[in-house]
Amino acid sequence: xxxxxxxxxxxxxxxxxxxxxxxxxxxxxxxxxxxxxxxxxxxxxxxxxxxxxxxxxxxxxxxxxxxxxxxxxxxxxxxxxxxxxxxxxxxxxxxxxxxxxxxxxxxxxxxxxxxxxxxxxxxxxxxxxxxxxxxxxxxxxxxxxxxxxxxxxxxxxxxxxxxxxxxxxxxxxxxxxxxxxxxxxxxxxxxxxxxxxxxxxxxxxxxxxxxxxx
Numbered sequence: 001x002x003x004x005x006x007x008x009x010x011x012x013x014x015x016x017x018x019x020x021x022x023x024x025x026x027x028x029x030x031x032x033x034x035x036x037x038x039x040x041x042x043x044x045x046x047x048x049x050x051x052x053x054x055x056x057x058x059x060x061x062x063x064x065x066x067x068x069x070x071x072x073x074x075x076x077x078x079x080x081x082x083x084x085x086x087x088x089x090x091x092x093x094x095x096x097x098x099x100x101x102x103x104x105x106x107x108x109x110x111x112x113x114x115x116x117x118x119x120x121x122x123x124x125x126x127x128x129x130x131x132x133x134x135x136x137x138x139x140x141x142x143x144x145x146x147x148x149x150x151x152x153x154x155x156x157x158x159x160x161x162x163x164x165x166x167x168x169x170x171x172x173x174x175x176x177x178x179x180x181x182x183x184x185x186x187x188x189x190x191x192x193x194x195x196x197x198x199x200x201x202x203x204x205x206x207x208x209x210x211x212x213x214x
Contacts, residue, residue, distance in 0.1 A: 002142075002204045007131040009150040009157075010122045012096075016041045019117045021092065026051060028078060028093040028103060028114070029068075032060035037119035038094055039064060049087065053078055056193045073191040074170070075101020082107055089113035097121040098149055100172070122149070127157045140165060140207040144200050151176035165207070167199045 012033050018041035021027075026049035029035050035057070045065025052058035054073035061068045071081040078101070082091070090113040093104045097118050107114040127135075134141060135158060144167045145151045151166075151173050158164070165184040168174040169192075174185045186203060188195040 002207070003134075005130060005134055007125075007128045009125050009127075009153045010147075011125055012037075013121045013123055014040050014119065015097070015121050016119055018043055018119065019092070019115075021046075021048065024090055024092045024115075025049060025088050026091045027066075028082075028091055029053065029057050029061050030075065030078065030093070030095055030099065030101075030103070032057050033096060033120055033122075034094045035060045035064055041119060051078060051081060051087075051091075054192050075103050078103055079106050079110070082112055083110055087112060090115055092117060094119055100148065124149070124153050127154075135160060135163070137163070139163060142167060142200055142203045142207065144196050145169065145173050145177060146196070148172050148176045165203055167196060167203055169196055 014037045016037070018038065028051045029038075030053040047067070050061055050066040050068040052061050052068050052070050053075070054077075055070055058068045058070040069081065069085070071077040089107075091104075091107065093114060093116040095116060095118060097120070104114040104116040141164045143154070143164055145154060146169045151168070155161070155177065166174075166177045166186070168177060168185055168187045171187055174187050177185045186199060188199045
């Protein structure tokens with residue numbers, strides 16, 4: 001039987017401000033944290049076109065009251081979706097202080113004027129005492145990692161990762177976890193929460209077997 005230990009390596013701090021949406025033709029959300037920050041800053045649902053990076057974010061955006069189109073789960077997919085569907089600008093990317101993919105810059109360069117607004121900060125958190133104690137034990141540990149930034153924080157915070165097996169949401173996360181020393185890293189089939197749940201469950205079921213290497 002597996003024990004579950006929750007230790008987020010990021011906390012979300014809403015900063016704002018919420019910009020004016022006057023003249024904006026569409027909104028881009030690349031995380032559920034963005035729609036939560038939008039709500040907490042006083043944003044209201046409307047009939048404006050809305051694009052979400054993946055189905056998890058789309059569900060949160062839809063629950064808030066927007067009609068939403070879903071891209072393929074990555075920044076590249078968002079850019080491809082906007083261009084293929086011939087959205088007109090200006091669009092507004094609502095995001096956190098740290099973001100990957102340069103969505104606004106890339107779309108603007110492709111002829112779709114896109115602005116961006118930072119609504120929240122992602123504050124790095126240390127490993128908890130319980131996590132450090134678990135890492136000191138001689139048994140396999142499966143850790144899901146959802147971003148390159150939390151991957152780097154985990155590597156910085158952990159002195160001994162020999163017993164850890166990482167479930168990475170994307171190749172970009174896997175690359176960070178694989179740097180510097182040999183580590184066990186497996187990548188989800190698609191970059192979304194359900195694929196990560198499936199991968200973690202599979203890795204836990206194989207925890208006593210020889211590890212696979214990224």
